[in-house]
Every structure is written in C-alpha cells, then in structure tokens.
Amino acid sequence: MANTDMFDLRGMVGRHAQMSGVWVALAAMIIFGLLRYENFGSAYNLGSFLNYNSMFIIISLGMCFVIMTGGIDLSVGYVAAFTSIVAAYLSPWGIVPALIGGVAAGVAFGAVNAILIVPMRLPPFIATLSTMLAAKGGALVISGKQTVAVDWESSFTKLGMEKAFGPIPWTIVLVAIAAVVLWIILERTALGRTVLAIGGSEEASGLMGLKVTRAKVFVYLLSGGCAGLAGVFLASGFGAGQPLEGTGWELTAIASVVVGGTLLTGGLGSIPATVGGALLLGLVFNLLNFENGRGTISLSAYWQMVIRGGVLFAVILLQARMNKSADRAN
Amino acid sequence: MQQLVSMRQVRKSFAGVPALRDASLEIVPGEVHALIGQNGAGKSTLIKCLTGVHRRDGGQVSLSGREFAADSPRDAQDSGIATIYQELNLVPLRSVTENIVMGAEPKNRLGLIDWPAAHRRAGEMLSRFGIDIDVRQRLGRYPAAIQQLVAIARAVSLDARLVIMDEPTSSLDDREIETLFSVVRNLRAEGISVLYVSHFLDELFQICDRVTVMRDGCTVAVREIARTDKLGLIADMLGRDRNEISASGMTALDGPRGEVGAEILSLGHVATGRSLRDASLTVRQGEIVGLGGLLGSGRTETARAIFGLDSLKHGEITLPGGGGAPRSPADAIAAGIGFVAEDRKAEGIVPDMSVRENLTLALLPRLRHAGGIDTRREREIVDHFIRALGIKLASADQPIRQLSGGNQQKVLLARWLATRPDLLILDEPTRGVDVGAKREIQAIIRDFVADGGAVLLISSEFEEIVEGADRVIVMQEGRSVSELPGEGLTESALIAAIAHVPDEVPA
Structure with missing residues (x-):
C-alpha cells in the first residue's frame, strides 16, 4: 500500500460507490425544484420539509441496521404511534422525561423483537409482524382510541415546532447526531463490522467467533429506539399522541434503505445513503406539492403514491446500472 | 442379458473444464450397482447426464437398448428412472399418502380423489417393504429413514425400472440402514435395478452385485463385488497398484520419530455422531499433524469437534492452555485455535466486505481502542500480512469476492495468523487454488x-x-485407526494405511 493517506478515502468511496445512484437522483431533483418552483429553496420549505421527514429518516436508520444483518423490522410504524402517546402522556413533565420515556417504550418493543428472533429463533418477518399488531392494539388501548393532546405549557412542543438555528429544526439536529453516531458505529467499531459480517455470511461470522447474538439483539433494540424517537417527534410536531398514525411507515423506511443501496439480503449498507434515500422519497412528495401549487395539474394523494412508486423503481434501476459498470471497471 | 442402462464414452465439460472425459456405466435389470470414486471423480455429473439435469457433450446412452436422452428430470422419471436425492424431494407437511400418490391419485367416478383407495394403495406400497405406519400422518413426523423409504415407495409406484440412490445412508443410524438394505433387496427381487452411490465401502459388500469405479472423469474399473475387496476398490479409486500399496504399507508403518515440543492439544476417544465415532490424537508445538483418510472418514468432523462446532457425545478434548472441550468457536478462538474451514465460500469469506475487513474479522476483539476499532493498527496489520503473504490485489479495500481463489485463501490464513494462534486447523487449505x-x-x-x-x-x-x-x-469410518511418522512416509504407505482393514491384514 504505497499511499496510506488515500487508504481511508478509497475505503469510503469503495463501499459507497455503489450507492451513489441515490445522490445523483437527489441532486437532480433538487436542481429541478430550484429551477422550476420559486419558493422551493425558501427557508420555510426547507425547515418544514426537514422537520416532517425527520421521523422517516430516524426509522430508516434503525431499519438500515436491521436489514444489514439480513433481518427486517415491520413493527416500526405502530411502535412510533404507541410511543407518541407515551410521550404525550409524559409531556407535562417537560421535554426530557417525554423524550426518554418515548424512546424507552420503543426500546422495550425492540427487546420483545430481539427475544422472539434471537433466543426463540422466530423468523424476523413473523416476529416483528406480531409486535407490529401488538403495538397497534396497545396504542389504541392506552389512548382510548383518541388522540392524546400534549401539554402545551411545557417545553415539549419546542422539540417538534421550533428551530435550533436558521431554518434548521431541533428534530433534524437530533437526527443528524444520531446519524453521525450510527455512522461511526457502523464504520469504526467491532459491533458495526459484526452487523455487516452477519448479513454477509452468518455462518462464517459464527466460525470467526464474532458476537453474533449480541449484534442481532443490538439492531432490534436500536430499531425500536429509533421508532420510539420518531414517535416523540410525531407527538411534539403535531401536538398530540396519534394512535392511528404509523400505517405504512415500515414500508417507507424499507424503501429508503433499499434506495440507499442496502441489500435486502444484508451484508452491505450505508448510513449516509440511507439518509439520502429517505430524503429522496420525501422530496418526491415535496416536489409534487409544489407542482400542484402551480395549478397546471392537480394530482390526488393517490396519484402521488403511484408517482413515488415509479421514482423508487427508477432510482433502483439507475443503481443497478451503476453497480454493473462499477463492477466492470474493477 | 440385455442392458437396462448403457452409457458409453460420455463426455461433459463445464465452462471448458472437463468433468467427464470417458465415462461409462452399464446396469443390467435387477442388479444393485455401486458407483464409487473420490470427490470430483465425476459420479454426480454422470448421474445427472442420465437423469436429464445435464445434457452430455458426447457419448452414447441407451435405455433398454434404445437411444436415450432425457431433456429434464421429469422426462427421465417418465422413462422409469427415479432418483432419491440426499435432500429428499418430498413435501414433509403433507401426509405420507399424498407424498406417494401425488400426481397419480386414484379418482372416483366423479373425478375426485378417492382417498380411501389412496390410503390403501400407499399402505400396500409400504408394506411391501415391511413398513407399517399410519399413512394419514404428516410425512415430516417420521424419521429420515422412513422418509427415504417413502421416496423409494413413490419411485416404485411410478413404475421405476431404475432407482438411483445418492448417499442414502449418510443420515441414517445402523438399524435404519438395515431396513433400507432389506428394501433394496426387495427391489432387486422384483427385477428393479438400483444404482447405489456411497463412500461407505463396507456397505457395498453387503448389498451390491457390481461396482463401477470412477477417477478423474473416467470409468476406470467395473468389478463383480464378490471378486474384489476393499483394498482393491481403494486401489482402483486412487489409481494405484494394490501390491504396491500393501507391500510398502508393511514397511513404513514403523519409522523414526522426530523431535517435538510440548503437547498443546489432545483428543481422547472423541465421538460426536455417526460420522465421528472414536478419534484420539495429540498435537504438539512445532509440528504439523496430518489427518489422512477417505471422504467420509471423519476428518472434517474431528476439526469441527476441536473448534467447538459439534458437541461431544463421548470422550474428551484438552485445548491449548489446558481447557476442556470448547462449547463454541469463540471458546476455541480464546484458547488459541484458528480454523480455516473447507468450504471457503460458505464458511470463510464475507464476500461483499473488503479484504481489509475480512482479514481482521477474527481479530476485532483485540483491535478495540477507545470504544472503536484502532484503524491505524488495523492498517498496519493488514499491510504487514498483504506483504508477508504476497497477497495480490488492487487495494485492501476492494471486496474480497474479486480476488482469485488462492488470494482469498491467503487472506483467510492471514485472518487466523493475525490472531497469533497456538494451533491452526486447516481443512483442505489448497483446494481450488x-x-x-x-x-x-x-x-x-x-x-x-x-x-x-x-x-x-x-x-x-x-x-x-x-x-x-x-x-x-489415519482415519477410517469415523475412527482414528493408526498413526504414521512423517519422516520416510510415502504416498503408497499412507494409502495402504488408509485402505488397511484391521480384520483382514494385507498379504
């Protein structure tokens, strides 16, 4: 290795080269938006866009770790609904208890997933499907089927409604911190490498004496905690715990992870590209809203979903092409 | 007597690499015919050319005297060739009856399945083999042997003239094997031929009539089982002269012993299952101990036991550092053992990870630094091993799947050498390089x-x-049977020891 300074840089580029499709698509859409819509680049749009999508970014990050081990977590959406209610109930005591309580409730669901999947050896799909239903039912039970208003007097709503600086909301600051920590865990710790190794070959990982059990437990706890945090954002941003929210969030998260180039079979994945994937999916809606606002066309929410599906497909196709040419270059 | 199956001069290549060069196989009606050979001799390729899985590149195949070329396994089945694979192609969640009559269900006048008749027929089918079970139960509730017999019953019910059994006894216990053998004898009595593939040579002498021996893609011998013995078959398989084997075997069995260091591993009468029944050995510092034996003699199972992958049913293991039998690979690694597994793709490399990451995976606990991975030391170690072992690559950060087999293997060796083990277990370290x-x-x-x-x-x-x-x-059929000094050891002496049958001393 002649040039050790280049070592790390090439390492990063090497792993992330295959995920660059998401950045190309993201850049193209941002440029398109800036050129076509006057207020697209406004501080207001940026702030509200980031605030709304912070929920999806954070659950995508947890989902990314689960998928890298070759697993899946279907429970995240309803767990977020459940924890939004927990946070709303705790909001009179202020932001910190509500935040900790919401995340802890999410981690508890993650622990149930981990127990079902690791010692009890249930397939992740089945295990998290059960906790998904349990979380949905639980959310309706503890809320009495009503939205649970937060305490507007306490500091709690600052998290979801105020800006940290400039147009940047507090939620996205927390998400950014979480993303950086998770990025470091993935790229720079034995735990992160074990996560990737399990997805690559669980058998080989066990033969190397890696702590497979611990890593698998970790990813489900993490995913639960991330869903818990998303629930806190939900309650704080909309001023209420929402027992009926969360439907389809798991699919949005899975889509973000996949658009970010993470293999559903595990073993390969990237934190920045997952964030990029979540932003990309959110941006499709944002652009469609602006397009509707121009008044030239009017697309219903249903058509927007169809278009988002099309964009998802196009990005994945783009990525497959870029992968192929990258492999040929090697 | 007319041949049932006749394959002559069959050739088959995969991507230019010949798997079969001049293979032939002749089976007469109502005989039990064995097909043997070392790993890679071409046994399964030959069978697949018969059963329509592969299409042969050249040669003649006839069935009952007529030219025969199956396009698909289904085609072969319709022509009366049934194959019982190691992984059974049955449906464990459905009843025994359904598994037997599937695709040929008896119908009543309304065109619906006549279940009473189906159960009756399935029961009759199995009772021909001396099996009396509740055919209404799910197949998966019965042990492997019964499932295998159900597969055979299904084959016979489809009017098979040839039943191919690929390693049928590898998952059966001794009593189940007896049942299987009696079924095979019943088939023979009914004029159905059996092609029997096994690496347990003793079995062949119990039930086979003739044996075809393959080596390097060619058929090298066809023998009447009554006119040969184990030593003869092994000589055929390995391509050696039997006199040379038995003669040199007698002289080299006791030679001088070299200097050795302290004992770091010992196994006493270790057993983990049918494939490893009784292995004893010791390994000392500064020596390479070879495990010799044929396929299925228990070599890999011995390694698995030492590395904590299979739990012991009998015997004891003493590890480097004095500990007892490890309960997990992590235990074994902590005791100073490294294991380069035989199947590099499934058990060794993590294909999408970089060379650097693959190399340091087993070392991660020792690279920890302030909660993270000490990347500077990691780089030093990786650079050191890439240089020291001459690993050829474009960058330590390229995915390991892009490397050649030999270089992948070097990375795996480096992975374990970096942990500074006391003992390295190498299972086929140079295969495929x-x-x-x-x-x-x-x-x-x-x-x-x-x-x-x-x-x-x-x-x-x-x-x-x-x-x-x-x-x-030297290992035979799950047992360590003898020990040879390395000095002055010749290949033929080793082969003789491997082939040596304790109760029939070679002349």
Whole structure:
C-alpha cells in the first residue's frame, strides 16, 4: 500500500460507490425544484420539509441496521404511534422525561423483537409482524382510541415546532447526531463490522467467533429506539399522541434503505445513503406539492403514491446500472 | 442379458473444464450397482447426464437398448428412472399418502380423489417393504429413514425400472440402514435395478452385485463385488497398484520419530455422531499433524469437534492452555485455535466486505481502542500480512469476492495468523487454488510451524499430507485407526494405511 493517506478515502468511496445512484437522483431533483418552483429553496420549505421527514429518516436508520444483518423490522410504524402517546402522556413533565420515556417504550418493543428472533429463533418477518399488531392494539388501548393532546405549557412542543438555528429544526439536529453516531458505529467499531459480517455470511461470522447474538439483539433494540424517537417527534410536531398514525411507515423506511443501496439480503449498507434515500422519497412528495401549487395539474394523494412508486423503481434501476459498470471497471 | 442402462464414452465439460472425459456405466435389470470414486471423480455429473439435469457433450446412452436422452428430470422419471436425492424431494407437511400418490391419485367416478383407495394403495406400497405406519400422518413426523423409504415407495409406484440412490445412508443410524438394505433387496427381487452411490465401502459388500469405479472423469474399473475387496476398490479409486500399496504399507508403518515440543492439544476417544465415532490424537508445538483418510472418514468432523462446532457425545478434548472441550468457536478462538474451514465460500469469506475487513474479522476483539476499532493498527496489520503473504490485489479495500481463489485463501490464513494462534486447523487449505499459490500457501504454513505454531492439516491430496505432515493420524469410518511418522512416509504407505482393514491384514 504505497499511499496510506488515500487508504481511508478509497475505503469510503469503495463501499459507497455503489450507492451513489441515490445522490445523483437527489441532486437532480433538487436542481429541478430550484429551477422550476420559486419558493422551493425558501427557508420555510426547507425547515418544514426537514422537520416532517425527520421521523422517516430516524426509522430508516434503525431499519438500515436491521436489514444489514439480513433481518427486517415491520413493527416500526405502530411502535412510533404507541410511543407518541407515551410521550404525550409524559409531556407535562417537560421535554426530557417525554423524550426518554418515548424512546424507552420503543426500546422495550425492540427487546420483545430481539427475544422472539434471537433466543426463540422466530423468523424476523413473523416476529416483528406480531409486535407490529401488538403495538397497534396497545396504542389504541392506552389512548382510548383518541388522540392524546400534549401539554402545551411545557417545553415539549419546542422539540417538534421550533428551530435550533436558521431554518434548521431541533428534530433534524437530533437526527443528524444520531446519524453521525450510527455512522461511526457502523464504520469504526467491532459491533458495526459484526452487523455487516452477519448479513454477509452468518455462518462464517459464527466460525470467526464474532458476537453474533449480541449484534442481532443490538439492531432490534436500536430499531425500536429509533421508532420510539420518531414517535416523540410525531407527538411534539403535531401536538398530540396519534394512535392511528404509523400505517405504512415500515414500508417507507424499507424503501429508503433499499434506495440507499442496502441489500435486502444484508451484508452491505450505508448510513449516509440511507439518509439520502429517505430524503429522496420525501422530496418526491415535496416536489409534487409544489407542482400542484402551480395549478397546471392537480394530482390526488393517490396519484402521488403511484408517482413515488415509479421514482423508487427508477432510482433502483439507475443503481443497478451503476453497480454493473462499477463492477466492470474493477 | 440385455442392458437396462448403457452409457458409453460420455463426455461433459463445464465452462471448458472437463468433468467427464470417458465415462461409462452399464446396469443390467435387477442388479444393485455401486458407483464409487473420490470427490470430483465425476459420479454426480454422470448421474445427472442420465437423469436429464445435464445434457452430455458426447457419448452414447441407451435405455433398454434404445437411444436415450432425457431433456429434464421429469422426462427421465417418465422413462422409469427415479432418483432419491440426499435432500429428499418430498413435501414433509403433507401426509405420507399424498407424498406417494401425488400426481397419480386414484379418482372416483366423479373425478375426485378417492382417498380411501389412496390410503390403501400407499399402505400396500409400504408394506411391501415391511413398513407399517399410519399413512394419514404428516410425512415430516417420521424419521429420515422412513422418509427415504417413502421416496423409494413413490419411485416404485411410478413404475421405476431404475432407482438411483445418492448417499442414502449418510443420515441414517445402523438399524435404519438395515431396513433400507432389506428394501433394496426387495427391489432387486422384483427385477428393479438400483444404482447405489456411497463412500461407505463396507456397505457395498453387503448389498451390491457390481461396482463401477470412477477417477478423474473416467470409468476406470467395473468389478463383480464378490471378486474384489476393499483394498482393491481403494486401489482402483486412487489409481494405484494394490501390491504396491500393501507391500510398502508393511514397511513404513514403523519409522523414526522426530523431535517435538510440548503437547498443546489432545483428543481422547472423541465421538460426536455417526460420522465421528472414536478419534484420539495429540498435537504438539512445532509440528504439523496430518489427518489422512477417505471422504467420509471423519476428518472434517474431528476439526469441527476441536473448534467447538459439534458437541461431544463421548470422550474428551484438552485445548491449548489446558481447557476442556470448547462449547463454541469463540471458546476455541480464546484458547488459541484458528480454523480455516473447507468450504471457503460458505464458511470463510464475507464476500461483499473488503479484504481489509475480512482479514481482521477474527481479530476485532483485540483491535478495540477507545470504544472503536484502532484503524491505524488495523492498517498496519493488514499491510504487514498483504506483504508477508504476497497477497495480490488492487487495494485492501476492494471486496474480497474479486480476488482469485488462492488470494482469498491467503487472506483467510492471514485472518487466523493475525490472531497469533497456538494451533491452526486447516481443512483442505489448497483446494481450488493454482499451483503457484499452493506452494506459497504451503510455505506460509511451514513458517508458522517454524515459529512454534502447531497445525492440524486435513487434505484429500495425499501428496500434500506426505510432504507436509510430521505425523499422520489415519482415519477410517469415523475412527482414528493408526498413526504414521512423517519422516520416510510415502504416498503408497499412507494409502495402504488408509485402505488397511484391521480384520483382514494385507498379504
């Protein structure tokens, strides 16, 4: 290795080269938006866009770790609904208890997933499907089927409604911190490498004496905690715990992870590209809203979903092409 | 008597690599015919050319005297050739009856399935083999042997004229094997032929009439089982002269013993299952101990037991550092053992991870620094091993799947060498690598031993064992049967020891 300074840089580029499709698509859409819509680049749009999508970014990050081990977590959406209610109930005591309580409730669901999947050896799909239903039912039970208003007097709503600086909301600051920590865990710790190794070959990982059990437990706890945090954002941003929210969030998260180039079979994945994937999916809606606002066309929410599906497909196709040419270059 | 199956001069290549060069196989009606050969001899390719899985490149195949070329396994089945694979192609969640009559269900006048008749027929089918079970139960509730017999019953019910059994006894216990054998004898009595593939040579003498021996893609011998013996079959399989084997075997069994260091591993009468019944051996510092034996003799199972992958049913293991039998690979690694597994793709590399990451995976606990991975030390270690082992690559950060087999194997060796083990277990360390890389890998192993390491070497290549090992433990059918000194050991002496049958001393 002649040039050790280049070592790390090439390492990063090497792993992330295959995920660059998401950045190309993201850049193209941002440029398109800036050129076509006057207020697209406004501080207001940026702030509200980031605030709304912070929920999806954070659950995508947890989902990314689960998928890298070759697993899946279907429970995240309803767990977020459940924890939004927990946070709303705790909001009179202020932001910190509500935040900790919401995340802890999410981690508890993650622990149930981990127990079902690791010692009890249930397939992740089945295990998290059960906790998904349990979380949905639980959310309706503890809320009495009503939205649970937060305490507007306490500091709690600052998290979801105020800006940290400039147009940047507090939620996205927390998400950014979480993303950086998770990025470091993935790229720079034995735990992160074990996560990737399990997805690559669980058998080989066990033969190397890696702590497979611990890593698998970790990813489900993490995913639960991330869903818990998303629930806190939900309650704080909309001023209420929402027992009926969360439907389809798991699919949005899975889509973000996949658009970010993470293999559903595990073993390969990237934190920045997952964030990029979540932003990309959110941006499709944002652009469609602006397009509707121009008044030239009017697309219903249903058509927007169809278009988002099309964009998802196009990005994945783009990525497959870029992968192929990258492999040929090697 | 007219041949049922006749395959002559069959050729088949995969991507230019010949798997069959001149293979032939003749089976007469109502005989039990064995097909044997070492790993890679071409047995399964030949069978697949018969059953329509592969299309042959050349040669003649006829069935009952008529030219025959199956396009698909289904086609072969319709022509009366049934194959019982190791992984049974049955549906465990459905009833025994359904599994037997599926696709040929008896119908009543309304065109619906006549279940009473189906159950009756399934029951009759099985009772012909002396099996009396509740055919309404799910197949999966019965043990492997019964499932295998159900597969055979299904084959016979479809009017099979030839039943191919691929390693039918590998998952059965002794009593189940007896049942299987009686079924095979029943088939023969009914005029149905059986092609029997097995690496348990003793079995052949119990139930087979004739045996075809393959080596390197060619059929090298066809023998009447009554007119040959185990030594003869092994000589055929390995391509040696039987007199040479037995003669040299007698002289080299007791030779001088070399200097050795302290004992770091010992196994006493270790058993983990049918494939490993009684293995005893010791490994000392600074020596390479070879495990010699045929396919299925228990070599890999011995390694798995030492590495904590299979739990012991009998016997004891003493690890480096004095600990007892490990309960997990992590235990074994902590005790100073490294294991380069036989199946590099499934058990060794993590394909999408970089060379650097693959190399340091087993080392991660020791690279921890302030909660993270000490990347500077990691780079130093990776650079050191890439240089020291001459690993050829574009960048340490390229995915390991892009490397050649030999270089992948070097990375795996480096992975374990970096943990500074006391003992390295190498299962087929040079399989599938080119000659140059092979020499380099062997030199790496030598260096490791010269520095005081110890190696347990498993190899199907007798040359590698003979050249490399300081001592050789010979294994037969799950047992360690003898020990040979490495010095002065010749390939034919090793082969003789492997072929040596305790109760019939070679003349």
